[in-house]
Amino acid sequence: MSDTTYPIGTPNIPWNNSEKTQWLQLQHKKRDYSQLVVSRVNQPNEFLSVEQYGELNYPPLNFALYLFKSKNWQSDRPTVLITGGVHGYETSGVMGALAFAQTDAQEYINDFNFIIAPCISPWGFETINRWNPDAIDPNRSFYDNSPAQESAAIMKYMASLNTQLIAHIDLHETTDTDNSEFRPALAARDGKINTNWNIPDGFYLVADSEKPAPEFQKAILNSVEKVTHIAPSDENNQLIGVPQEQFGVINYSARELGLCMGFTDAPYVTTTEVYPDSPSASDEQCTQAQVAVITGALDYLKSV
Template sequence: MSENNYPIGTQGTPWNDKDKQCWFNQQTIKRSYQSQVVTLINELDNDFEVVKYGALSFDPTRYPLFIIKSKEWSSNKPNILITGGVHGYETSGVHGALHFMKTLGIKYEKEFNLLVAPCISPWGYETINRWNPAAIDPNRSFYSPSPAPESAALINYIKAHNIPLLAHIDLHETTDTDNSEFRPALAARDGKVNSNWNIPDGFYLVADSNKPEPQFQKAIIDTVVKVTQIAPSDENNQLIGVPLEQHGVINYAARNLGLCMGFTDAQYVTTTEVYPDSPTATEELCITAQVAAIKGALDHLLTK
């Protein structure tokens, strides 16, 4: 553990509205959601149905929200949800979802109805942020009523269309900035002492402790290991402070924590984590690992 020297707020005291506004005022636009994400979504319009399911009230023109959906929808096929960019700064989740649809979407929609929300938090994408403009973590807000508009929009879409899901694959990253920025900010916001975690060097999965489906998780790991390394556990046989359940897999109580992977009744759920700051990683490799994770998950489901 280490003392929190974060430059906003008073140590030991949760942030008030003034502190949150101070944090927001320090955020800057670093990249473009429209040119880097929406453009790629629109390129998929010929092969899939692109649905605008909402927009962020913070700036609705700048931040529309899209789902890419199978055109050949059939009640005889199981429904699969793939999400990325719940944490906007986790780049390969966004582009992994898009690259999967570009390269493999048509193949797999023959067997599945695909729903892909590639960038749930577009403001977070542009500012390279874990939180939304109100200093709320969307990936701790997947419950109703949700305090995060990003989370609420997806929850409402799935509920309004009464879409039963077989599986939900949520694409994430664990980065060095978790320790340098985001965990210190979290401790400051909540008035707690910061405790960093050991950043795993490689790919790993977070399963839902209430429905872990270990063979499903193993199938994903077995596919991803062909393209990148699986994160080894630390000296305590843990990843990010959580005991290892099997090679490359830990469990979280997804619904209790408000995680994206926990908001539906899907039987098969997982959260992917890649490490883009590894000396062995590249942007392309991280995207390839995300695509491999989706492929491994769907190939396993085809055997069921």
């Protein structure tokens, strides 16, 4: 592990609004949400309709928020929520959700109702950021009266459906920039000392410690390992500083931490973590690993 300082702020003193503004001024658009995401959302789909569920307002910018929903919705079918791009910089989560909606979803469309929100954080997607423009992490903001527009929008939509979920699959990545940028920035923002973690080389899952569902997680890993390798633990039998619950799986207290996977009452939840910076994994493998997560999870749910 290594310590890394950050160029904004004073060590051990949390940022004020001036420093958050300084941080925001350094952020720039690096890719286009409309071109890379919205254009694919709007492609014809025989089985899924598209709904706008909200809008992010960051003057002068506005981002329409879209999701897919099963056209032939049946109240007696189990419902599955799939989310991607909660952290906008985690590309394969967005691309994996889109790929599933456009391909494999049709294989399961008569077994489940689907809600697929492929890009929760469009501004983060465009600027390749973990935070939103207010220097807030959406994936720590899934709670009532959320300060993050991104989190509040999808929670409001899901509450409006008044639908019981069987599963929620949240698609993420762990990248080298966690250590080079995002963890140092987090420590600086909060006035804490940063200690970087060892980034696992490979895929792993984060389960909810309140409902870990180990057989569900194992079924997902079995599906993913056909596409890419599962991350080995470190010398302490840990991943990112957390003890493994089983090979390739760690547990977090999802609701307590305000994680996306914790905001519903679904009994089966998981957060994926692929490693796109691995020399043994391509971008396409990472996207297909996310698809394999979803299909592995659905195959398991069909069997229970």
